[in-house]
Amino acid sequence: MELKRRKFQGVLNILSFNRHFYVIGLMVLAFTLAALLFFKVPNFWIWIVAAAFLYGLIMPLVISAYVYDFSGYYDFKWLKKLHLNDQKPKQIVNINAGFDETSFILKSNFPEATLKVFDFYNAKQHTELAIVRARKVSMVYPDTLQIKSDEIPLEDQSVDIIFLLSAAHEIRTHKEKVAFLRECHRICKPNGNIITVEHLRDFPNFFAFTIGFTHFFSKKVWEKAFQEAGFSSFEESKFTPFMSIFTSRP
Structure with a gap:
């Protein structure tokens, strides 16, 4: 590919x-x-x-x-700075909202790991026209599985790294967000990581998108959701002033 x-x-x-x-x-x-x-x-x-x-x-x-x-977002140099390969992950998961631009690149960055890809898009809940259009042109990683946001078909504590790359904000309600993150918490190993990349509802993104920044959520909202889902850590690093990388552990 x-x-x-x-x-x-x-x-x-x-x-x-x-x-x-x-x-x-x-x-x-x-x-x-x-x-x-x-x-x-x-x-x-x-x-x-x-x-x-x-x-x-x-x-x-x-x-x-x-x-x-x-900015080099799809070069994944920002990912190398997290030194996740040092942990020699065996099982990684990439979860998208119907538009996947990252799975093939992730596999090239973790060639020794098994990659499973899930798509939580639900036409009844995630109704934005942009997602519908994106799905028509999205690359589909082999064996990508359609799932419900509150049900990931993997065993408890079986995954080393979970990637949520510009996707989780498509889950619009707080209740669904927490339920989804609880599933991520369940399948993540105790020493594993969940890597979330998102625009935020903050001043730089208001400067960039004006009222469109309301499509995103604030750092406070994400932190609250991760805490309610059971994660013990929530660390932010910036990739450009407009995107945040959240690293969390169970």
Whole structure:
């Protein structure tokens, strides 16, 4: 399987999966400008409104290009800094929400380990149009298994590392999040790790995505969910100002 990503693949994915937002945004902008011109609003305010709309449409693409295409996210150099290979893991798990860009790369980083891939996407619960579109073009790792978020078909304490890479935020309710993380806790070995990578609902991501940052959750929400799920540790490191890496142990 070819692991090399196409140029600007990350930002083009964002634009493709969320194109409805951009169509609606441009329509609202056009209607708003027409209304302002009709009511003869001073040009200063027209420029302010146009700039605000364009900022909200363009800045998410700029930041997405930075994070997903130029920062080395898919080179996984950030993963090497965690020294997980030093533990010589035998069993690793990657769990996604219907869009998988990482399993083949993970396997190349842990060639001696057995990798199992699970997809917790549920059409009735996870209804965002972007996910539906993403699933149509997602690579599927061999033997990927569809699961319920609260039921992972593995034995207790059988996994060395669990990866949740830009996926867990698709679980929208706190109750479901905790139930999902409890399952992760159950299958994780006592000395194992769960690696979660997420944008946060914080100022840098508000700067990047404006109101779109509400799609993510704050560090406080994640920490509370991990604690309620039984994890004994919760450590954060930053990968760019816009993404956090949470490392937790049972």
